[in-house]
Amino acid sequence: MYPIAATEQLSPNVTRLVVEAPRIAQIRQPGQFVIVRLGPGAERIPLTIADTDPEAGTITLIIQSVGKSTTDLVALRPGEAITDVAGPLGSATELIETGHAVCVGGGVGTAVILPIAQELARRGVRVTSIIGGRSREWVILEPELAASSDVIACTDDGSYGRPGFVTQALEDVLAAGDVDAVYAVGPVPMMKAVSELTRGFAVPTTVSLNAIMVDGTGMCGGCRVTVGGKTHYACVDGPEFDGHQVDFAELADRLTTYRSFEQAALAKAEACKIPALAVKADKATVDKATVEPTR
Amino acid sequence: MSDREETPPTPQDIVRRILAGEQVELDPRQRMTIDRVAMPEEDAEVRSHSFEEVNLGLTEHMAVLEAERCLQCKNPKCIDGCPVRVNIPKFIDHLRRGDMAGAADSLLGDNALPCVTGRVCPQETQCEGLCLRAKKGTSVGIGSLERYVADWAQAHPEALTRALPIARNRSVAIVGSGPAGLTAAGELAKRGYDVTIFEAFHAAGGVLIYGIPQFRLPNDIVEKEVDRLVELGVKIETNAIIGKTYTLDELRQRFDAVFLAVGAGLPVFMDVPGENLKGVYSANEYLTRVNLMGAWGEDSDTPVLHGQRVVVVGGGNVAMDAVRTARRLGASDAVIVYRRGHDELPARAEEVHHAEQEGIRFEFQVAPIEVVGDEQHWVTGLRCQRMELGEPDASGRRRPEPIPGSEFVIACDMVVVAIGTRSNPLLRATAPDLAVNEWGYIVSDEHGMTSLPGVFAGGDIVRGSATVILAMGDGKRAAGAIDRYLTTGSAAEAAEPVSTEAPTA
Numbered sequence: 001m002y003p004i005a006a007t008e009q010l011s012p013n014v015t016r017l018v019v020e021a022p023r024i025a026q027i028r029q030p031g032q033f034v035i036v037r038l039g040p041g042a043e044r045i046p047l048t049i050a051d052t053d054p055e056a057g058t059i060t061l062i063i064q065s066v067g068k069s070t071t072d073l074v075a076l077r078p079g080e081a082i083t084d085v086a087g088p089l090g091s092a093t094e095l096i097e098t099g100h101a102v103c104v105g106g107g108v109g110t111a112v113i114l115p116i117a118q119e120l121a122r123r124g125v126r127v128t129s130i131i132g133g134r135s136r137e138w139v140i141l142e143p144e145l146a147a148s149s150d151v152i153a154c155t156d157d158g159s160y161g162r163p164g165f166v167t168q169a170l171e172d173v174l175a176a177g178d179v180d181a182v183y184a185v186g187p188v189p190m191m192k193a194v195s196e197l198t199r200g201f202a203v204p205t206t207v208s209l210n211a212i213m214v215d216g217t218g219m220c221g222g223c224r225v226t227v228g229g230k231t232h233y234a235c236v237d238g239p240e241f242d243g244h245q246v247d248f249a250e251l252a253d254r255l256t257t258y259r260s261f262e263q264a265a266l267a268k269a270e271a272c273k274i275p276a277l278a279v280k281a282d283k284a285t286v287d288k289a290t291v292e293p294t295r
Numbered sequence: 296m297s298d299r300e301e302t303p304p305t306p307q308d309i310v311r312r313i314l315a316g317e318q319v320e321l322d323p324r325q326r327m328t329i330d331r332v333a334m335p336e337e338d339a340e341v342r343s344h345s346f347e348e349v350n351l352g353l354t355e356h357m358a359v360l361e362a363e364r365c366l367q368c369k370n371p372k373c374i375d376g377c378p379v380r381v382n383i384p385k386f387i388d389h390l391r392r393g394d395m396a397g398a399a400d401s402l403l404g405d406n407a408l409p410c411v412t413g414r415v416c417p418q419e420t421q422c423e424g425l426c427l428r429a430k431k432g433t434s435v436g437i438g439s440l441e442r443y444v445a446d447w448a449q450a451h452p453e454a455l456t457r458a459l460p461i462a463r464n465r466s467v468a469i470v471g472s473g474p475a476g477l478t479a480a481g482e483l484a485k486r487g488y489d490v491t492i493f494e495a496f497h498a499a500g501g502v503l504i505y506g507i508p509q510f511r512l513p514n515d516i517v518e519k520e521v522d523r524l525v526e527l528g529v530k531i532e533t534n535a536i537i538g539k540t541y542t543l544d545e546l547r548q549r550f551d552a553v554f555l556a557v558g559a560g561l562p563v564f565m566d567v568p569g570e571n572l573k574g575v576y577s578a579n580e581y582l583t584r585v586n587l588m589g590a591w592g593e594d595s596d597t598p599v600l601h602g603q604r605v606v607v608v609g610g611g612n613v614a615m616d617a618v619r620t621a622r623r624l625g626a627s628d629a630v631i632v633y634r635r636g637h638d639e640l641p642a643r644a645e646e647v648h649h650a651e652q653e654g655i656r657f658e659f660q661v662a663p664i665e666v667v668g669d670e671q672h673w674v675t676g677l678r679c680q681r682m683e684l685g686e687p688d689a690s691g692r693r694r695p696e697p698i699p700g701s702e703f704v705i706a707c708d709m710v711v712v713a714i715g716t717r718s719n720p721l722l723r724a725t726a727p728d729l730a731v732n733e734w735g736y737i738v739s740d741e742h743g744m745t746s747l748p749g750v751f752a753g754g755d756i757v758r759g760s761a762t763v764i765l766a767m768g769d770g771k772r773a774a775g776a777i778d779r780y781l782t783t784g785s786a787a788e789a790a791e792p793v794s795t796e797a798p799t800a
Contacts, residue, residue: 023540037497041589043596044497069596084497086534214588214597217495217536218719220580221562224571231564231571236720250571253672257573261598 001081002036005058007074010140011133013065014108015074016050021085022057024049030115031093031208031240034059035216036073037084043069046213046235048185049088050111051118051144059085062111062140068265089216090239093206095120099180102173103149104166104194105131106186110141112208116183121148128152130169132186136160167193174201181206184243188252195243205243209234209251212258226250313360318393323366331433332361339652343622346509346591349649350414350442355395358443362391364428365435372425373437378768379412379478381405383422383437386444399448400456402441407481407524408474408767410449410516411503413442415612416764417643449519460487460527465781468493468550470537470722473501474763475556475754477524478770479777484527486778491550493535496587501558503763505587506579508616510623511646514586538721543729543750552749552777555737556770559755560719564712565608569666574600574674578609578617578713585620602709604628606677608663609713610635611760615646617711618655629655630705634662634682634695658705660684660695666710676704715760722756734759742786743773751777751786 051060127149153161211223226247306328389398426434562577588597605621610633681701718735730746753769
């Protein structure tokens with residue numbers, strides 16, 4: 001069992017969970033993830049490790065609740081526990097040693113760039129973080145990132161920071177001409193837009209792919225992604241890849257595999273509140289809840 | 296009445312009397328007249344919609360009757376056919392005399408997982424294939440007798456003789472809790488070693504729980520076999536991935552010996568266009584979602600696609616498991632596509648037979664060339680070509696070659712690829728000194744020892760894709776070698792073979 005040490009809501013649907021996992025806290029490197037399973041009957045969900053405290057023996061998971069499994073996880077309170085936490089999985093981020101790096105985080109993806117920005121800063125790299133959200137309450141981890149980088153916060157509706165998308169801010173930074181590497185994590189369309197933009201500036205770009213996976217050790221092959229025309233397994237070959245080589249359209253498409261299950265689960269959850277209106281899901285094709293892995 | 300007792304009983308009388316629970320003294324000639332007892336099976340139509348076990352198991356009297364068919368050969372060939380060398384005539388002899396506890400003690404002394412092997416071994420090519428009676432009709436149903444005794448033992452733990460090992464104060468790490476790892480753990484625990492199993496998943500059992508479906512091997516049977524090992528003192532650390540959570544070097548520092556039984560791992564895909572369309576699964580993923588994650592049941596959050604028309608590519612046991620699972624999850628059309636013919640199917644004969652009974656369709660001498668999809672990138676079909684068998688290849692099997700112009704499409708909404716696995720790279724990524732062959736499988740000597748002293752390996756990570764029982768054989772052999780290595784400093788056998796019998800109270 002892996003007890004919850006602390007929880008904190010960061011945005012309307014993003015929660016920080018600090019979990020006791022001493023071994024993982026001791027050895028994890030930026031970019032790595034864990035697979036968590038809340039308890040009997042629960043899914044195995046991949047979650048990037050956002051931070052660690054080796055002394056306290058804790059890891060920090062930042063979770064966007066978008067379906068039953070993640071909603072169940074963020075409902076945990078200190079003293080309760082996650083049954084299984086396996087890791088650290090995936091390869092560590094390949095980081096530059098000197099120069100200027102830009103870390104771009106969209107939504108909950110900001111949680112994944114936090115450890116990258118921290119490690120880059122530790123190495124003496126100058127770091128600019130560009131983070132975005134729909135509006136003010138969706139911008140997360142700004143104070144944490146500000147400790148190791150210059151932060152440009154953007155909101156789609158202009159309610160906070162710079163109005164517009166992160167790509168617009170990124171374009172201005174790239175135009176200054178001194179960027180050596182870009183690390184971008186967020187929704188697939190954002191990572192795709194960032195990669196297309198940086199390609200024009202010939203700046204190496206690393207993205208973290210949130211493919212669907214079961215075991216996280218290369219066994220199931222569900223997380224296969226096409227990079228540079230070849231099939232790779234995000235869990236063991238990644239999760240980070242060269243953004244200029246990734247087939248984002250295929251990734252976005254594969255992430256919709258269980259969307260009908262997800263919708264049925266939401267309908268079912270609603271129906272549970274009003275039993276008389278219970279929605280009968282089509283048993284043949286749809287009967288389970290799922291979420292896209294959030295990382 | 297006394298006149299009638301003088302008359303030798305007819306074969307029908309013998310069967311009737313034994314099935315009624317009577318002890319009957321038989322001579323070999325009379326034993327030969329008894330026909331093999333058929334394993335009771337769930338009705339094919341019922342089971343096509345159910346994950347309950349297909350084989351229902353023999354009753355006690357049926358088991359005794361089948362045991363009476365054994366001729367108790369002086370030089371029993373069946374034992375030679377068994378990778379873990381179960382003393383088959385011995386447990387059968389206890390069984391036919393109604394001494395179930397004796398049968399169970401004998402069987403468990405030789406085999407750490409008899410409930411498993413009694414269900415999934417390819418007996419027809421092993422013990423039963425060498426049975427004297429197979430030459431003149433049908434072999435003794437060794438598999439069903441093993442299952443009977445093993446299930447009896449699970450139900451009557453209090454009746455079993457407790458092994459009382461002498462603690463050795465030496466520790467062994469076992470990496471992987473599949474058939475090789477569990478067997479080695481059991482053997483070493485019985486010899487008094489301090490054994491810890493490291494398992495990557497959240498539950499122990501390896502392929503026995505993520506791969507083999509409930510209808511062939513219920514997970515609770517595996518759980519009870521694992522519980523028995525825990526009672527012997529075996530410790531199990533789940534969520535521990537060697538190469539990630541711990542390195543092999545760390546295990547070598549913490550333990551006196553290490554046994555690597557991580558299984559094969561990475562699924563092989565067909566390398567044809569369209570393979571990343573939605574609706575294409577590896578058999579590993581499909582079976583793991585259904586078996587380990589319980590996606591077949593109501594109380595699991597893990598989703599799995601319920602294909603209505605499902606094509607499974609491959610002809611082994613995994614392919615049969617996948618296609619029969621798809622059938623149970625509602626597929627009206629469930630098809631095996633295999634590039635060779637019926638007689639070349641590598642699957643156990645019983646699995647093929649059960650699949651046929653359940654209405655599985657077989658497309659033989661057919662190879663896939665493309666997965667076809669719609670605009671939303673969902674699978675709509677599998678484009679194939681017909682094959683003819685050419686000259687025998689290196690393995691002696693005739694190599695299938697495509698017939699020009701024979702292309703056709705099998706309409707389907709799901710494709711499961713069950714054509715094998717590659718070695719998993721995680722372990723060797725952090726163990727550069729561990730010698731592997733060109734396919735990434737670990738190289739080991741005749742005792743199971745790898746290039747690293749004190750590190751042994753067995754099962755699929757050495758053999759590539761093999762069977763449960765061969766993995767168990769490796770586990771048992773490695774346990775013996777580890778025992779010798781830790782007591783004599785050499786894994787090689789002494790002149791006198793070391794007894795594998797557990798010390799008993």
